[in-house]
Amino acid sequence: MTSRALPRLATILLRGFGPNDDVLTGDLEEEWRAGRSAAWYWRQVLAAVAHHLVAEIRAHWVIVARGVLTFVLVLKFLAPVFGMIATEADRWVSVHVPAYGQMPGYIYMQLQLYSLKGLAIWCLTCIGSGWIVARLHRRHRAAAILGCSVAMISLVVTDVRLQSLVANSFTHERFWPYLLIHFLHYPVGVTGLMTGGLMEAGISVRQPLAR
Amino acid sequence: MARPLLTDLELMILLAVLGVGDEAYGVPITRHIEKIGGRAVSLATVYATLDRLEERGLVKSRVGEPTAERGGKAKRFFRVTAAGLQRVRATQQAFTALWTNLRVLKGGTT
Numbered sequence: 001m002t003s004r005a006l007p008r009l010a011t012i013l014l015r016g017f018g019p020n021d022d023v024l025t026g027d028l029e030e031e032w033r034a035g036r037s038a039a040w041y042w043r044q045v046l047a048a049v050a051h052h053l054v055a056e057i058r059a060h061w062v063i064v065a066r067g068v069l070t071f072v073l074v075l076k077f078l079a080p081v082f083g084m085i086a087t088e089a090d091r092w093v094s095v096h097v098p099a100y101g102q103m104p105g106y107i108y109m110q111l112q113l114y115s116l117k118g119l120a121i122w123c124l125t126c127i128g129s130g131w132i133v134a135r136l137h138r139r140h141r142a143a144a145i146l147g148c149s150v151a152m153i154s155l156v157v158t159d160v161r162l163q164s165l166v167a168n169s170f171t172h173e174r175f176w177p178y179l180l181i182h183f184l185h186y187p188v189g190v191t192g193l194m195t196g197g198l199m200e201a202g203i204s205v206r207q208p209l210a211r
Numbered sequence: 212m213a214r215p216l217l218t219d220l221e222l223m224i225l226l227a228v229l230g231v232g233d234e235a236y237g238v239p240i241t242r243h244i245e246k247i248g249g250r251a252v253s254l255a256t257v258y259a260t261l262d263r264l265e266e267r268g269l270v271k272s273r274v275g276e277p278t279a280e281r282g283g284k285a286k287r288f289f290r291v292t293a294a295g296l297q298r299v300r301a302t303q304q305a306f307t308a309l310w311t312n313l314r315v316l317k318g319g320t321t
Binding site for chain 2: 019021022023024025026027028029030031033043044047048050051052055
């Protein structure tokens with residue numbers, strides 16, 4: 001038997017968004033101590049979160065739908081607020097954009113610093129939205145947050161700009177950075193949402209993992 | 212109306228619970244399915260299926276004492292009920308009946 005520590009991030013994910021089930025976490029801990037790999041542990045955690053999400057949506061779909069609606073409304077409110085903060089910050093921080101040719105080929109992006117700033121604002125907006133959604137749906141926090149995440153990911157299908165960037169990227173490599181930045185909004189948004197939810201639940205990476 | 216048959220996963224899990232015996236909880240059930248049944252299943256899937264089977268009265272569970280090697284967390288032991296055993300037999304009979312006299316499985320042609 002080994003005394004190695006459980007994978008921290010996976011355990012936080014399980015605690016924040018998985019079923020509140022000591023029997024399952026006990027089984028996972030037993031198997032981990034018996035020598036199972038980190039990949040195995042991650043697979044188990046993701047399966048537990050997915051099962052929990054499906055069960056919660058089946059049992060409380062109205063609350064999950066309300067969570068998604070809250071997220072959309074909060075996002076509509078927070079996005080301009082963070083946008084204004086960013087515009088204000090531009091007055092104090094001058095951003096130097098290098099001219100074309102000063103950076104190698106596909107790495108170059110005309111407004112890359114502005115794009116990264118936009119990504120950072122998006123992340124903060126999603127953290128704030130996730131926190132508010134979790135606060136308003138405390139009993140079904142995990143389902144509400146995961147429901148919002150699924151809703152956000154499903155927007156990929158209707159994202160016309162993303163589709164156009166994908167199509168253009170096949171013929172012009174200069175579109176790759178734009179495609180990358182645009183696509184990154186999805187994983188960054190989901191990560192922000194979940195971080196906001198975990199923050200509201202008081203679960204942090206610095207906490208000891210024992211319940 | 213005939214009772215619905217068990218799905219392949221439900222059947223595997225019930226057979227694993229029977230195979231493991233008195234110490235049938237999540238870990239040995241999952242290992243039994245992996246080792247004997249040759250199918251990788253997650254613990255969450257096993258518990259979700261067992262919950263469903265318990266709702267239908269095909270298994271019963273009890274929570275044991277917390278143990279140190281599990282970080283002070285308890286085990287949940289399962290046993291197959293008489294109704295569960297009956298359903299396993301019914302499923303076996305249905306599959307055996309379908310199996311019988313299939314020429315293609317005996318090396319013949321369709």
